[in-house]
Amino acid sequence: MGSEMCIRDRSETLQDPELLKRLEEILSGASFDEEKDCPYNGILTLTKADGTQITVRLASDGCDSMVYGSYGFYQAAGDEVAEIWYMFPEVKAELVK
Numbered sequence: 001m002g003s004e005m006c007i008r009d010r011s012e013t014l015q016d017p018e019l020l021k022r023l024e025e026i027l028s029g030a031s032f033d034e035e036k037d038c039p040y041n042g043i044l045t046l047t048k049a050d051g052t053q054i055t056v057r058l059a060s061d062g063c064d065s066m067v068y069g070s071y072g073f074y075q076a077a078g079d080e081v082a083e084i085w086y087m088f089p090e091v092k093a094e095l096v097k
Helices: 017-029 080-086 089-095
Strands: 002-007 010-014 042-047 053-058 065-068 072-075
Touching: 002 089, 010 017, 010 089, 017 080, 053 080, 080 089
Parallel strands: none
Antiparallel strands: 002 010, 002 042, 042 053, 053 065, 065 072
16 A cells, blocks of 8 residues: 655655555545635545555645545645645655745
8 A cells, every 4th residue: 555646747655654544544534625726736646455546636735625536625624735745755845846
């Protein structure tokens, strides 16, 4: 099981068990919400133990909003989307260029 974050031409894979657990907590704790006016350009690909993949698009402007799959909008608790970005420092650095 792992996850990969991509933005522009940069990708980074997260395999640290503690960070993966925290990522799971954040994503599973998010609540259903409406679409926000946020740029959802952080593409997070989650690979489950059985090999299936789920795509989550994270807001990159400080919004705590994300899109699961193709159209499920969710709201994370305060600063949790930012916490996910910090799990992927190389991709985050590309974002601020």
